[in-house]
Amino acid sequence: MSIITVENLTKKFGPIAAVDGISFGVEKGSIFGFLGPNGAGKTTTINILCTLLSLTSGKALIDGHDCMKESSEVRKKIGIVFQDNTLDKELTAYENLLFHSYLYNVPKNDRKPRIEDALNFVGLYERSNEPVKRFSGGMKRRLEVARSIVHQPKVLFLDEPTLGLDPQSRTSLWEFISKLPEKHGVTIFMTTHYMEEAEICNKIAIIDKGKIIAQGSPEDLKKMVGGDVIYLKTKDNRKAIKDIKEALNLDAEEQDGEIYLSAARGDACIPTLIQTLADMVISVRLQRPTLNDVFLKLTGKAIRPEAVSGGNEIKEAIRSYRRKFDK
Ligand SMILES: Nc1ncnc2c1ncn2[C@@H]1O[C@H](COP(=O)(O)OP(=O)(O)OP(=O)(O)O)[C@@H](O)[C@H]1O
Ligand SMILES: [Mg+2]
Known part of the structure; x- marks a missing residue:
C-alpha cells in the first residue's frame, strides 16, 4: 500500500519545468531513495510533498491526503530534515525539540517523555541541556532527526541528511535512521x-532534469547496467574457456592470466562453473555493478566520485538493516 502517491507531477518556475511529469508510489514502512544530480528537482519535489510549494499540475498525496487541498492534514503526518540546517543554535538541544513540540501541538504531558525518548534514540540525551552552537555537524544532524520524530510523523523526509558529514558521523546517522521504520513505523x-x-533503500527513483529516468530496488537498477562479471583463475585457461562454452554456452575471455565472463546472475552461475571446471579452479571472484555504475550509465554523470571513504562501515550498517527488513 502506498503512503505517498505522486502522479504526473509538474512544477514550473516560469518557463522552466523543475519537475516534469513524474509519477511514483512509496510503500508504507519502506525507505525510498530519490536520487539525482544537482538541480534535478529533488528538493522541489520534497517541498511540494511537504506542502511548502504549490504544484503546477498533477497530483501529490500523503496517506490519501492531497498536498495542495489538505495541507494541514498532510503537515500532521510528516516530518522533515531540510537540506540546510534549521536548528536554533542559541537554544539547547532540549529547547529546540520543545519549541518544535509546541509548533506541532504535541500534548503537554507527552512533550517531555517524547523529547527525552527522541534524544536518547539519537544518542544525545546526555547533551540535552547544551546549546546547539557547541555541537559538531554530525550531532546537529542527529538532533534534526530527533526533532523530526517528536510529533510522531508517519512519513519522514530527509533531504541530504548526511551532506558534509565525515564517514563516522554518516555511519552513526544511518544507524539511527535505518531503525526508524521498525521502531517507529x-x-x-x-x-x-x-x-x-x-x-539502504527498498526502492529508488532516479531523477534527471525533472524527469524520472529509472525506478526499482537497488538490485533491479543494477541489473539494468548488465550482468555481473566473474573472474576465474584456473590451471588451464584455454581448456576452461572451452568447457564453459560447452557446458554453459557463455563466452569467456582471458586477460592477464585470468578468465572473465559476464552473467546475468553471477551468484547463481558460480556453483555450475565450479562443478564444470572441477579441480581446474584456483580462485573465483564476483564483481557486481554498483549503484554508482547505474547512475553513471543513466545520467552520464558520476554522482559524487569521491563518495567512497567510509563506504564499508556504512555498507555494514545497511546490510544489518536490510536483514531485519527482509524478514
Ligand atoms: N524558487 C525557485 N525559483 C526558480 N527556480 C528554482 C526555484 N527552486 C528551484 N529552482 C530550480 O529548479 C531546479 C531544481 O532544483 P532543486 O532544488 O529541486 O534541485 P535538487 O535536485 O534538489 O538539487 P541539489 O542536488 O543541488 O540539491 C533547478 O534548476 C533550480 O534552479
Ligand atoms: Mg536539493
Whole structure:
C-alpha cells in the first residue's frame, strides 16, 4: 500500500519545468531513495510533498491526503530534515525539540517523555541541556532527526541528511535512521549524493532534469547496467574457456592470466562453473555493478566520485538493516 502517491507531477518556475511529469508510489514502512544530480528537482519535489510549494499540475498525496487541498492534514503526518540546517543554535538541544513540540501541538504531558525518548534514540540525551552552537555537524544532524520524530510523523523526509558529514558521523546517522521504520513505523523518503547510502533503500527513483529516468530496488537498477562479471583463475585457461562454452554456452575471455565472463546472475552461475571446471579452479571472484555504475550509465554523470571513504562501515550498517527488513 502506498503512503505517498505522486502522479504526473509538474512544477514550473516560469518557463522552466523543475519537475516534469513524474509519477511514483512509496510503500508504507519502506525507505525510498530519490536520487539525482544537482538541480534535478529533488528538493522541489520534497517541498511540494511537504506542502511548502504549490504544484503546477498533477497530483501529490500523503496517506490519501492531497498536498495542495489538505495541507494541514498532510503537515500532521510528516516530518522533515531540510537540506540546510534549521536548528536554533542559541537554544539547547532540549529547547529546540520543545519549541518544535509546541509548533506541532504535541500534548503537554507527552512533550517531555517524547523529547527525552527522541534524544536518547539519537544518542544525545546526555547533551540535552547544551546549546546547539557547541555541537559538531554530525550531532546537529542527529538532533534534526530527533526533532523530526517528536510529533510522531508517519512519513519522514530527509533531504541530504548526511551532506558534509565525515564517514563516522554518516555511519552513526544511518544507524539511527535505518531503525526508524521498525521502531517507529515511519516511512522514509530520502535524498543523498552518496551512492553507498542509497543501498539502504527498498526502492529508488532516479531523477534527471525533472524527469524520472529509472525506478526499482537497488538490485533491479543494477541489473539494468548488465550482468555481473566473474573472474576465474584456473590451471588451464584455454581448456576452461572451452568447457564453459560447452557446458554453459557463455563466452569467456582471458586477460592477464585470468578468465572473465559476464552473467546475468553471477551468484547463481558460480556453483555450475565450479562443478564444470572441477579441480581446474584456483580462485573465483564476483564483481557486481554498483549503484554508482547505474547512475553513471543513466545520467552520464558520476554522482559524487569521491563518495567512497567510509563506504564499508556504512555498507555494514545497511546490510544489518536490510536483514531485519527482509524478514
Ligand atoms: N524558487 C525557485 N525559483 C526558480 N527556480 C528554482 C526555484 N527552486 C528551484 N529552482 C530550480 O529548479 C531546479 C531544481 O532544483 P532543486 O532544488 O529541486 O534541485 P535538487 O535536485 O534538489 O538539487 P541539489 O542536488 O543541488 O540539491 C533547478 O534548476 C533550480 O534552479
Ligand atoms: Mg536539493
